Amino acid sequence: xxxxxxxxxxxxxxxxxxxxxxxRNLIKNRQCILFLIFNVIFLILYFKIISLQYLKEDELSVMxxxxxxxxxxxxxxxxxxxxxxxxxxxxxxxxxxxxxxPDIFLKDNPDANSESMLTLIYTLRNYNEKYDLxxxxxLNTSEKLYYKxxxxxxxxxxxxxxxxxxxxxxxxxxxxxxxxxxxxLLLNPRRTSDNKVKSKDSLEMQIYxxxxxxxxxxxxxxxxxxxxxxxxxxILPENNVNVRLTLDKNIQNGIKEILNSSExxxxxxIGVVMMEVxxxxxxxxxxKDDIKPNVNLGIATNHGFFPGSTFKVIVxxxxxxxxxxxxxxxxxxxxxxxxxxxxxxxxxxxxxLTLSSNDVFAQIGNKxxxxxFYDNAKSQGLFDKVLNLDGEKEGIFEVKNPNVSDGSxxxxxxxxxxxxxxxxxxxxxxxxxxDGVYVKPYLLDxxxxxxxxxxxxxxxxxxSVIKKSTAEEMKNQMINVVKNGTGRSAYIDGxxxxxxxxxxxxxxxxxxxxxxxxxxDGWFVGFFKVSGKYYSMVVFVxxxxxxxxxxxxxxAPIFKNIVLKTKSYxx
Numbered sequence: 001x002x003x004x005x006x007x008x009x010x011x012x013x014x015x016x017x018x019x020x021x022x023x024r025n026l027i028k029n030r031q032c033i034l035f036l037i038f039n040v041i042f043l044i045l046y047f048k049i050i051s052l053q054y055l056k057e058d059e060l061s062v063m064x065x066x067x068x069x070x071x072x073x074x075x076x077x078x079x080x081x082x083x084x085x086x087x088x089x090x091x092x093x094x095x096x097x098x099x100x101x102p103d104i105f106l107k108d109n110p111d112a113n114s115e116s117m118l119t120l121i122y123t124l125r126n127y128n129e130k131y132d133l134x135x136x137x138x139l140n141t142s143e144k145l146y147y148k149x150x151x152x153x154x155x156x157x158x159x160x161x162x163x164x165x166x167x168x169x170x171x172x173x174x175x176x177x178x179x180x181x182x183x184x185l186l187l188n189p190r191r192t193s194d195n196k197v198k199s200k201d202s203l204e205m206q207i208y209x210x211x212x213x214x215x216x217x218x219x220x221x222x223x224x225x226x227x228x229x230x231x232x233x234x235i236l237p238e239n240n241v242n243v244r245l246t247l248d249k250n251i252q253n254g255i256k257e258i259l260n261s262s263e264x265x266x267x268x269x270i271g272v273v274m275m276e277v278x279x280x281x282x283x284x285x286x287x288k289d290d291i292k293p294n295v296n297l298g299i300a301t302n303h304g305f306f307p308g309s310t311f312k313v314i315v316x317x318x319x320x321x322x323x324x325x326x327x328x329x330x331x332x333x334x335x336x337x338x339x340x341x342x343x344x345x346x347x348x349x350x351x352x353l354t355l356s357s358n359d360v361f362a363q364i365g366n367k368x369x370x371x372x373f374y375d376n377a378k379s380q381g382l383f384d385k386v387l388n389l390d391g392e393k394e395g396i397f398e399v400k401n402p403n404v405s406d407g408s409x410x411x412x413x414x415x416x417x418x419x420x421x422x423x424x425x426x427x428x429x430x431x432x433x434x435d436g437v438y439v440k441p442y443l444l445d446x447x448x449x450x451x452x453x454x455x456x457x458x459x460x461x462x463x464s465v466i467k468k469s470t471a472e473e474m475k476n477q478m479i480n481v482v483k484n485g486t487g488r489s490a491y492i493d494g495x496x497x498x499x500x501x502x503x504x505x506x507x508x509x510x511x512x513x514x515x516x517x518x519x520x521d522g523w524f525v526g527f528f529k530v531s532g533k534y535y536s537m538v539v540f541v542x543x544x545x546x547x548x549x550x551x552x553x554x555x556a557p558i559f560k561n562i563v564l565k566t567k568s569y570x571x
Contacts, residue, residue, distance in 0.1 A: 070099070070144075070221040074234070076173045078214035080242040081183060083249040084281070084445060086452040090183055091175040096154035097168065098124060098147040102136050104165030104227035116160045127153045164227035169219055178290020182247075182443075185294065185389060198390035203444065205390075207243055210447055214240040241455060244445045246281035250569045258561050259288040267554070269542040271295040271422045272562065273441075277430055277527065277534040280439035280460040284566075285423070295542060298393035298421035305422075305540070308502030308551065309356045309486075310525045311377075311415035313428050313474060316349050316361075318376040319368035321470040325349060331360045337414070350477045354485035356501060358414045365413020366404045373413065379465040380427040380438045382420050387443050395420035415502060422540045425525050429499060430536040432478060433527040436471035437464050478526065489556035490524060492563060499526020499559065501551035503544075520546035524555035528563050530570040537562065 075092065083089045098120075109117060124131040124147060131147050139145075149157075157168050176184050179192050189208040190197055198204050215237040222231040251274065259270045267288065273296055274284040285296055293300035319325035330346045337358035352360035365373065374397065377383065383395040398417045402408035411417050423441065431438050442460040449455055478498030481487040486501040502523030507516050522541040527534055539555040539562070 101165040202390040306504035308415040308504035310502035362410030436466040503550040522551035522554035
């Protein structure tokens with residue numbers, strides 16, 4: 001049983017030594033505990049200091065710099081869209097801003113009546129009476145105030161450097177006046193119609209995913225402790241991924257001028273696609289009115305438009321290639337489809353193409369067979385998305401099971417009850433002039449750095465779909481269409497040009513009540529040769545006069561004018 005010592009109690013010598021030993025051990029243990037605690041605290045502080053000095057150096061540096069600098073983005077996009085020549089494809093606006101930091105502007109300007117201060121106050125107020133800096137004192141905010149001004153006002157204020165909490169800068173947002181232009185469609189990851197994010201596999205989202213980690217170029221205003229600007233510098237991101245397209249800006253602009261000329265003022269919408277034959281590189285994809293949904297892609301349509309007589313090329317190709325018809329075969333026109341009695345004669349396929357005889361080609365289509373010319377069209381991309389843009393439409397046959405007896409095969413053979421888009425139609429002339437090889441059109445050439453050096457190159461696919469001899473025969477026939485047939489308005493003396501016209505009538509159901517409206521369109525699909533190189537082109541004129549206009553007198557002359565306008569850029 002342990003004894004509890006009390007005052008006045010006597011202990012033996014052994015007991016005294018025993019108690020001293022216990023006390024020494026207790027003290028020693030407490031010293032060890034204190035030592036450990038001290039070391040733990042020391043280590044915590046040490047690692048905290050190391051963390052602040054090294055691990056968070058960048059973060060702290062940013063925080064410190066933010067206290068003594070202002071940063072502004074110089075544009076609203078984080079990547080550059082280049083054309084095939086390395087030129088910036090997009091146009092940029094110019095905007096000018098005065099920026100006031102209220103907390104500094106009010107506290108750190110000792111002389112409120114200085115010449116610079118008064119110049120700033122009165123210049124802003126004269127530009128816009130709402131820009132009254134006297135009202136800044138009534139604002140309870142530390143957030144920067146932005147005042148948009150014009151160039152003249154900017155020039156009056158840009159040399160003021162001794163007013164604290166004030167700076168001025170130039171901003172360059174993209175010009176997006178035509179939201180349905182191909183350039184703006186590519187730049188926008190959201191749909192114009194409903195602002196929803198575009199489909200994940202679309203070309204637009206592929207570009208977005210590649211560039212989403214990019215930084216915008218900035219201007220940095222360095223200031224002293226009082227808020228006075230002491231230096232400014234522009235910071236351009238070094239590791240951005242930019243985009244180079246196959247488009248040629250000069251060709252695009254040249255075509256745009258023609259489409260908006262007085263000569264074409266009566267046409268509400270015109271679509272043009274131009275492509276380099278051998279490579280599939282699209283050199284131009286332009287429409288007259290970019291406020292309207294993109295007509296070349298068939299956006300806002302029911303699978304595009306009737307191709308009309310341009311589809312006759314596909315039908316004859318299929319027949320010649322499979323040996324079902326021959327170029328010397330004779331077909332007797334019977335005067336059907338509203339053709340004049342003077343055309344009631346015997347025609348070869350080539351002659352029928354030159355005159356664009358619906359009667360004969362309905363017979364040719366019946367003989368060739370629906371499956372054969374459908375397969376030929378399909379092999380050339382006429383019923384599939386070409387560029388894989390979000391709103392791009394696919395062509396379609398409106399008659400599911402056409403047959404000869406009810407006339408549906410004959411109608412299909414002359415381009416009725418079929419829908420395709422202009423971007424799909426470019427392959428009709430392109431395969432012909434490319435020796436029977438289908439080359440899929442493409443738009444995205446490469447991902448590049450800020451100096452337009454290639455980071456990742458892209459290309460397209462191709463396949464042989466008709467015999468070279470078939471392509472050669474069709475080439476000669478299409479040249480004759482321009483020389484002696486319905487495409488004479490596209491003829492240019494001394495230049496190799498071939499093509500096929502098309503004039504169509506279609507019924508569209510519009511409005512909430514699905515009212516039937518009749519429309520007529522004009523087509524010209526063709527090819528031309530400049531400096532030893534072939535190019536293919538589609539011109540589509542929407543809503544022509546069905547009684548007085550056709551593809552031959554609307555789309556064909558536009559084709560000619562575009563060739564004359566742009567040939568200098570193709571050398």
